[in-house]
Amino acid sequence: MKKVTAMLVVLCVSGFASANLVPNGNFENWTTGVPDSWTIGGKVVSGYPLQETADVNEGTSAAEWKWDGNDNSININDMSKSDIFTLVSGQEYILSATYKPLAFTSTGIGETELFVGIVGSSSGNYWNKATDNLKLWYGHDESEPSVGDDYTTVSLTFTWPETSGAARIFIFNRYWRGARLLIDPISVTPVPEPVSLLIMLAGVFGFARRRW
Numbered sequence: 001m002k003k004v005t006a007m008l009v010v011l012c013v014s015g016f017a018s019a020n021l022v023p024n025g026n027f028e029n030w031t032t033g034v035p036d037s038w039t040i041g042g043k044v045v046s047g048y049p050l051q052e053t054a055d056v057n058e059g060t061s062a063a064e065w066k067w068d069g070n071d072n073s074i075n076i077n078d079m080s081k082s083d084i085f086t087l088v089s090g091q092e093y094i095l096s097a098t099y100k101p102l103a104f105t106s107t108g109i110g111e112t113e114l115f116v117g118i119v120g121s122s123s124g125n126y127w128n129k130a131t132d133n134l135k136l137w138y139g140h141d142e143s144e145p146s147v148g149d150d151y152t153t154v155s156l157t158f159t160w161p162e163t164s165g166a167a168r169i170f171i172f173n174r175y176w177r178g179a180r181l182l183i184d185p186i187s188v189t190p191v192p193e194p195v196s197l198l199i200m201l202a203g204v205f206g207f208a209r210r211r212w
Ligand SMILES: [Ca+2]
Pocket: 026, 027, 028, 056, 057, 058, 059, 060, 061, 062, 184, 185
């Protein structure tokens, strides 16, 4: 019984921790070659992202992205973005992205960066300062993964500073031309408070006592 209870706790905690709020953030669902719940825009090359089913990090699909220019001068609302999800004011979250560089073309401009960030409904047309520094790939002169490396996860913890409501993930390219990478997945997960974790665990133990 102890073994079963321990298994239940592990399952429950891991299930809670993996509750990704980003719609189709794991890129598992596609319709006619387009990832569900994503609007593709900005300098993404026509036809991308592609569904990748052989080289995946989790599940059965990843998304292969390619850019042909710099998104710096483009209105953020025209860039690639997820469908909306809800964030709660004052709640702590983890923003995470797992990616794998496939190709790189130096622009000679200097640092090459791909950003993943969040924009809320009350923030208007600007990058949210709480999450704007999740850079997927800096380029050759940084100690970041480069072509040939396996999937790498980068993440940051933030507290949502805006009013509770709708938010979107934006993917933003800066100084990054002709480069390709796989992303699988992008996630936003709430950080469980110790109290709610204890209540959850107590519920699991109570359930185990009744059942066995
Ligand atoms: Ca996936």
